Amino acid sequence: xxxxxxxxxxxxxxxxxxxxxxxxxxxxxxxxxxxxxxxxxxxxxxxxxxxxxxxxxxxxxxxxxxxxxxxxxxxxxxxxxxxxxxxxxxxxxxxxxxxxxxxxxxxxxxxxxxxxxxxxxxxxxxxxxxxxxxxxxxxxxxxxxxxxxxxxxxxxxxxxxxxxxxxxxxxxxxxxxxxxxxxxxxxxxxxxxxxxxxxxxxxxxxxxxxxxxxxxxxxxxxxxxxxxxxxxxxxxxxxxxxxxxxxxxxxxxxxxxxxxxxxxxxxxxxxxxxxxxxxxxxxxxxxxxxxxxxxx
Numbered sequence: 001x002x003x004x005x006x007x008x009x010x011x012x013x014x015x016x017x018x019x020x021x022x023x024x025x026x027x028x029x030x031x032x033x034x035x036x037x038x039x040x041x042x043x044x045x046x047x048x049x050x051x052x053x054x055x056x057x058x059x060x061x062x063x064x065x066x067x068x069x070x071x072x073x074x075x076x077x078x079x080x081x082x083x084x085x086x087x088x089x090x091x092x093x094x095x096x097x098x099x100x101x102x103x104x105x106x107x108x109x110x111x112x113x114x115x116x117x118x119x120x121x122x123x124x125x126x127x128x129x130x131x132x133x134x135x136x137x138x139x140x141x142x143x144x145x146x147x148x149x150x151x152x153x154x155x156x157x158x159x160x161x162x163x164x165x166x167x168x169x170x171x172x173x174x175x176x177x178x179x180x181x182x183x184x185x186x187x188x189x190x191x192x193x194x195x196x197x198x199x200x201x202x203x204x205x206x207x208x209x210x211x212x213x214x215x216x217x218x219x220x221x222x223x224x225x226x227x228x229x230x231x232x233x234x235x236x237x238x239x240x241x242x243x244x245x246x247x248x249x250x251x252x253x254x255x256x257x258x259x260x261x262x263x264x265x266x267x268x269x270x271x272x273x274x275x276x277x278x279x280x281x282x283x284x285x286x287x288x289x290x291x292x293x294x295x296x
Contacts, residue, residue, distance in 0.1 A: 101123050104126075139267055140263045143267065143270045143271070152276070153194070154296075155192065156186070156189050157229060161181075161218065161229075165201075177214065177233075183219070189296065192275055200277075223293060228294070232287055235287070275294075277293065278293040
């Protein structure tokens with residue numbers, strides 16, 4: 001009986017030793033594979049012939065982390081390319097008002113008093129154009145590189161819209177734009193970030209001022225459990241490729257003669273996405289509409 005127990009224990013010990021040696025060999029194999037992957041930046045996946053659950057879990061965790069790192073790296077490269085493109089385009093756009101300012105500064109030296117007042121007014125407008133371009137550039141860059149989500153609160157949208165409309169009233173009146181406001185309930189609420197929602201309204205209004213004409217209407221109404229906000233206006237002259245309207249640097253006239261940055265609507269799209277707002281643009285019978293569905 002004792003001999004049998006000793007024999008069983010001996011067999012068990014031999015089995016465990018072989019099991020241990022096999023596991024040790026497999027761990028060393030995994031280590032070699034990891035070192036090879038790191039040294040050669042290889043996309044090879046780690047393989048294991050041992051069905052040892054803890055080891056397989058470690059391999060799975062490693063592969064998951066590697067995929068996450070790869071995604072972050074690709075995202076980083078994309079951000080770098082985006083910023084390079086932004087710098088290149090904004091440099092081109094700034095050069096136009098700078099050249100104009102330089103010309104008017106030179107003309108100031110030989111101008112009479114009335115002409116000086118006129119030239120200074122033009123220079124001021126060009127400087128304002130540059131400020132808007134740079135502001136759009138920095139905001140868009142921030143949106144592309146910032147991963148921190150916006151804090152959303154359920155609150156009325158109509159008061160924010162009225163506040164922004166009031167601030168743009170002089171510019172709208174100057175070019176004869178009188179928006180018709182259709183709101184079924186001034187207390188309609190949606191999940192938004194107030195500051196960013198105001199920025200969306202501002203950019204939409206600037207877009208209307210640059211490219212729109214009457215009729216101009218803003219609607220606010222309940223859509224099932226959500227809230228719909230629609231900006232609609234007639235198109236002023238230029239052909240608009242609605243499928244590209246949210247692309248960065250897209251401008252309807254392609255000439256950049258309006259001194260815009262071409263980032264306004266791209267910023268609107270990004271801000272809406274970060275607030276879980278669905279936005280789309282459509283054109284029917286010469287009327288362009290921007291439809292936003294705000295989570296209610």
